[in-house]
Amino acid sequence: MTARRVVITGVEVIAPGGVGSGKFWELLTDGRTATRDITFFDPSPFRSRVAAEVDLDPYAHGLTPQEVRRMDRAAQFAVVAARGAVADSGLALDALDPYRTGVTVGTAVGSTMSLDQDYRIVSNDGRLDLVDHTYADPHFYQYFVPSSFAAEVARDVGAQGPSGVVSAGCTSGLDSVGYAAELIREGTVDVVVAGATDAPISPITLACFDAIKATTPRNDDPEHASRPFDGTRNGFVLGEGAAMFVLEERESARRRGARIYAEIAGYATRSNAYHMTGLRADGAEMAEAITVALDEARMNPTEIDYINAHGSGTRQNDRHETAAFKRSLGDHAYRTPVSSIKSMVGHSLGAIGSIEIAASVLAIRNNVVPPTANLHTPDPECDLDYVPLTARDQLTDAVLTVGSGFGGFQSAMVLAQPERSMA
CATH class of the missing domain: 3.40.47.10 (Thiolase/Chalcone synthase)
Structure with missing residues (x-):
């Protein structure tokens, strides 16, 4: 079936x-x-x-x-x-x-x-x-x-x-x-x-x-x-x-001839079972969620064109997910644009994950990666391509969007062009 x-x-x-x-x-x-x-x-x-x-x-x-x-x-x-x-x-x-x-x-x-x-x-x-x-x-x-x-x-x-x-x-x-x-x-x-x-x-x-x-x-x-x-x-x-x-x-x-924005190709969630507000530095649990979401989507890490980061603006979170991207995507993490829309619309707690899905879907539809506003002095420990200040035109067929929550919750979703083959 x-x-x-x-x-x-x-x-x-x-x-x-x-x-x-x-x-x-x-x-x-x-x-x-x-x-x-x-x-x-x-x-x-x-x-x-x-x-x-x-x-x-x-x-x-x-x-x-x-x-x-x-x-x-x-x-x-x-x-x-x-x-x-x-x-x-x-x-x-x-x-x-x-x-x-x-x-x-x-x-x-x-x-x-x-x-x-x-x-x-x-x-x-x-x-x-x-x-x-x-x-x-x-x-x-x-x-x-x-x-x-x-x-x-x-x-x-x-x-x-x-x-x-x-x-x-x-x-x-x-x-x-x-x-x-x-x-x-x-x-x-x-x-x-x-x-x-x-x-x-x-x-x-x-x-x-x-x-x-x-x-x-x-x-x-x-x-x-x-x-x-x-x-x-x-x-x-x-x-x-x-x-x-x-x-x-x-x-x-x-x-019915519907306009299709994107396919929800993969999703996974994990918990770090560690601390109410703390995060492990290695990002292992978020990396695991990303890997499982990619497996469900039948996609390789190299197929991800853009990462919509949790990017809350706390040192603990930013370093944690940087490590998670490297751990799950390997060398491709260094070649993948990343940005945080929280720099522009703030952190609306439980709502932001859906708002970030919307940003990811629109990035796919328009082949544009939104920027990270106010990123003038990059943290040396956050050494990926965080798309500072200005939006970037780029073919965007597959997007990874992630979330991190108090209690140790780590979730990842892969959104993709709806006509892609899953063979």
Whole structure:
């Protein structure tokens, strides 16, 4: 029996610097950054006071007042992006078998913004030892359970097949799409609306990352604060956003004449079973995930044309994945362009893996490698081709995109031109 192959036929991105895949890609290829001073609340008490915020008017993107009232900001991102991806795919949802249509949504921190805001209200700004539930939002419980994200998307697109949330920290966006692809490969469903969302820019999130000094204190120059692989980097920039996709079985997509962006050729995830925030210097677990993803894709390391790196902008991560690329790709690692889009859109935690899949898919479609912004002083220990400052025109048939998350999660996905042979 021939294995079912999975392709992406619809893409939509809600990202800092522009809502929609077109504006997102324009930002990346221009090498512009979307980082600014935090505007959602007074950030003055915090060590890191910059972030990459999304400018989204939910009403302008079709959400009703009731939907806006009910949904956390991250849920709004997911639904708007899902609608955009479905429209981009050209699928007629009412013609699909709803029981053969699934939804997977990745998130790291769920409804953080709503939980933070509502806790301040029911606790009277933290003054009450016993909170007053009578002040709680009627949708407070929905904010407490991240599964509400998948439920909102499934209801919106009419999917009655498998529906769930994948939460594996900062690899959630990769793992959600990887899981969705497996649902199609195994024959459980024919179509999945999949991706990830997070809106973590809140006081509690800033406090958490301040405590471990993971985010940058470069508050006087927000535009240049995110500097992956640069010798002067000093932490990541928090972001927010979402990316959603329509995944289909390849032959079915071909029969309906769909525009196919790319094939999800291989995916794997591993754990280092080592430390909550620490990474082994040799990058062995990420290298293992890359190798397994390549094996599933039936590809040699030399076939990878571009690596979309995790590239968070912390010394530990940048050196770890540099070692992983060398370990898994061998000498070809030195000949392969690498870049980090977090330099431009920040690190949106669970959402970023899907946003990076979108960047990888668009790199394949346009044969352009996006740059690493703010890379002026390369770290000598990060000695690969990290495509500094300016986008590069290059034939890009196969892309490796990777993610690394607290808890030791390491994920890798291979995306490829859909017409390639797997013989």
